[in-house]
Amino acid sequence: MIDKLPGGKLRRRGAHLKAAVLSAVLESVNEYGIRGFSVSDVAHRAGVHETSVYRRWSESRALLVAALYDRTDETLPVPDTGSLRGNLLAHLRQVADYLASPTGRASLQIAAATVQSDASEKARDDFWSSRSTVVELLLERARKTGEIVDVPDPEIAYELLAAPLYMRVLLTGRPIDEDYLTRIVDSFLRESTS
Secondary structure, three states: OEEEOOOOOEEEOHHHHHHHHHHHHHHHHHHHOOOOOOHHHHHHHHOOOHHHHHHHOOOHHHHHHHHHHHOHHHHOOOOOOOOHHHHHHHHHHHHHHHHHOHHHHHHHHHHHOOOOOHHHHHHHHHHHHHHHHHHHHHHHHHHHOOOOOOOOOHHHHHHHHHHHHHHHHHHHOOOOOHHHHHHHHHHHHHHHOO
């Protein structure tokens, strides 16, 4: 529900408030990075009072984590190329593109500096669960079409596929190109389907 308050502020509630605030967080992060991020800027962009933001997210880090991880279903949709190999390659391309984006870089910074709070841990756990769910869907689809016989553990499968990308981005700084993605997927398929 959205109502106009005196002075032009919007009274947003429920899903409207959440969507406006999380969208404003991403705008702020894309413009200023996480160092320039502030709850007052987010409230202003969302057209809400700062107290409305703090009522739902008690700390700014939890708000950042929630916003950065909230959009992953839009930025990393489930591919459908017609083959498991093609789907895994398409998914890894999406992950690599995401990691190269301002939002992806901010996600990495937040993940590396995650504080141990219930709110940020829940958002992080939801994010990783959604990523392994995508791989589980791809593997289950391949099982139904006869491309594979057994479906490996989706959490381990996602970690085996995505960890090399995170290693290059966070540790080695080496490029992520099509050849690299192909070698990851082919190695995974060789090991998991043999």
